[in-house]
Amino acid sequence: MYSHELAFLPFLSLLIILSSGASVRPSYFETLGSHEYQSKAIPSSYSVSDFKTLYFTQSLDHFNYRPESYTTFKQKYLISAKYWGGANSSAPIFVYLGPEKPLEVDPTTENGFVIDNAPQFKALIVIIEHRYYGESIPFGSRDEAFQNASTLGYFNSAQALADYAEILIHIKKRLGAQLSPVIVIGASYGGMLASWFRLKYPHVALGALASSAPVLLSPDIVIPPEKEYFAIVSKDFRDTSESCYQTIKRSWSEIDKIASQRNGLSSLSKKFHTCRPLSSVEQIKSHLKNLYREAAQYDNPPTYPVSVICDAIDQTHSSPNETTLKKIFAGMIAYRGNNSCYNVDTTMLVSDPISIQDQISEGWFWQTCSEIEFPMGINNNGTMFPPSPFNLTSDIMLCNMFYNVSLRPHWVSTYYGGQAIRLTLRRFASNVIFSNGLRDPFSGGGVLHSISKNVVAVTTEKGAHALDMASENNATDPVWLVKMRKTEVKIIRGWLSKYYADLDDV
């Protein structure tokens, strides 16, 4: 379920979510067809009972020695030694780095790559929850932890990486597996963490597989306009259907036009079958924008949600006086399923239960308001969206208003780098795979060209966000996806054999 990683949560909708309370939260999480690729044709070699759930006593602050920093909390992690070759043979450890969400109750429904490949590598599996998500909450409770910036302050990527290091060192020690090579694996934000972990803790992890990790999305790094998030969304639609792209492109002014008329909002509410009357035109526009965005982000086989939308748009006939909105609505219901009405109060279109969704959105909102700033403006040259330039200042103001501390948009690139990445990592670092599907709008912020022999990019023309991390499915996986995963496995195998040779040698 990679549906929500790095979900682009526009501040406007977050304002709505966070200020309006649970009563108006969306109720249509179950409908998304875009995640069918998660279904398994190959039975998993693991079942939930093969995993032990453990809790590590974690320090609140690794980089500070104030008395408060010594506070601890219980961090959750899962472990399975079902196929592990053991410490004596220095068999490897595959570690899935939890991203911005709670761990799944059944770890085999996620972590596809790890689950599918651990047996052949005789790898121990470890899955670690990211601090402030799920059960890994400091200060005794979620309410306490999320109270304000004073309690949220400890919630950031550097602390999370240090958590992983502490836990992995602890596990290796406890198992006497100090020489077992660790491979860290993650997707999306978790992929960013994986690559950063290899860079910052090479003594803990031998290598990293970073799937769909937009490590170059930063206000400090200029990426070409055609690689911007919404430019790729638009390209995905245009590649799928030029007429669909054109329909969407012209729909915004249609919507505005209707909205500006007498009873316009009410007319739009009817056209889009909204469960509650629209309170502003922006509500339906940002809902649609996010629907297209998400479809493109997960435009993966076998369903290809962009095709689902575009087929509906293209196949719907509208008379000239019906405008294009009949088509647009047809696209929306094709994607979201046939409901009696549609909740467009928020833009969150993901399939997790509400409570998990709350955690993700509140946690990620803090992270984007403290250090993770993705410059995702729309400059409309070639996109199908109304212009909406990136505005760092207004993001900072809004976050300040919320948390009373300022976003630090430059810290991530100060700490992890990224500027001139090909130059700075060319002769430094090793054993990182950056994998990307080029239909993923986040791929524009990814590393798409190998930096050196051992810091490599694996890309596919088709496929979108983090598809290589999903469970294998013999029935529906296309050839290029099978090949992509094989390439990744082969590279990891190469790291390990070099490592074992070094081990004999040193």
Next chain:
Amino acid sequence: MYSHELAFLPFLSLLIILSSGASVRPSYFETLGSHEYQSKAIPSSYSVSDFKTLYFTQSLDHFNYRPESYTTFKQKYLISAKYWGGANSSAPIFVYLGPEKPLEVDPTTENGFVIDNAPQFKALIVIIEHRYYGESIPFGSRDEAFQNASTLGYFNSAQALADYAEILIHIKKRLGAQLSPVIVIGASYGGMLASWFRLKYPHVALGALASSAPVLLSPDIVIPPEKEYFAIVSKDFRDTSESCYQTIKRSWSEIDKIASQRNGLSSLSKKFHTCRPLSSVEQIKSHLKNLYREAAQYDNPPTYPVSVICDAIDQTHSSPNETTLKKIFAGMIAYRGNNSCYNVDTTMLVSDPISIQDQISEGWFWQTCSEIEFPMGINNNGTMFPPSPFNLTSDIMLCNMFYNVSLRPHWVSTYYGGQAIRLTLRRFASNVIFSNGLRDPFSGGGVLHSISKNVVAVTTEKGAHALDMASENNATDPVWLVKMRKTEVKIIRGWLSKYYADLDDV
């Protein structure tokens, strides 16, 4: 003046210093002959006026987003562009990372390697003060900053590295010198920082020269007994003079024997011409221990302080009933000069003014009580000292008593690594020089064998602590020292030419 870097400050003496106030602070800082190698025969290409003093508005906490963490303070740095080739030619930047002491008023009296070599490289020089030393004090004043663990909590190596990164990124931006390669240089603790900086911030620094950096001194890393600090001190003495070594070795029981007699302490006070009567036998023993320790640490040409002490010990004739203590005292005065009396209240034998010494000792005491734990026990196999096994628990207790927070002795190896360093860095990282003189007792915790083609060890049989960082002196520098520095310069030149080739290529 590398006299105090990583000065080994036994807790007992620190207790004395910190609890007794300024009135009993030692007054004999000016006498040490061991630092004559600092004197210059080659006139420096720089004078103090070639440096601009600047202050950077630094964040109090880089790894935390609590409101308090946004507090800023002024961090001092010096800059000289006298010989800089400029941003247009991407001329390099040499950065001296301030260790555990205030910056010198005249930067040309320190930073020998940087000062001597910057002109031939057309390098910009930057010298940055470490937070909580000198003027780079948060909370408005030293008194406030050192008040308790709540204000001291922000004082640690990871924060210091982040400070350097922020300042260097700022400088490069301001000068439009984003492509100018940065070489970080440091000695002792500063050398640890330099190597760590290259590992953690490869996108900011192209390479690091880490002189006498005991990066492997950690409770988590086992080093062989003969490489322990006091084993090397003892070897230095034994290599210099077997009889001197034997004299010192047997002196401890002589001291104990006298002390145990009626009026023994008073008799010892007379024998050692102490300015104030000894209050315990440990006082004189730890004073002597530190005197030998320091002589060995700085057993550098042209003076070779171990020889100074041993010559005096060996050449002093004592009648059988005078015991060996007449010899020991002769060694002491040979090293410390002829004074009317000797202050043995503390073990601090360095040549800085008292106020600077206070800053160093108080700052370093915090650092050793929070994260830097050097396991420096004496197990007395082959050493000339009374046994004094390393006791982590008592260090932790003592620090707890002082600051009410616990030492975190494992954090440094968790964050920076070191365990199995040859294995973990063999195929990761590049462009680090670890330089050591093997007479340096800290060299046992250094990297003495090259890890890879680009992470290299440069060692000399002779020479002790951080000698390569001292200013060149044509008149007295021995051949091996000249050669050592040439090797370092050649390696750095190699990094730079590879970098410029990559720059043309990428």
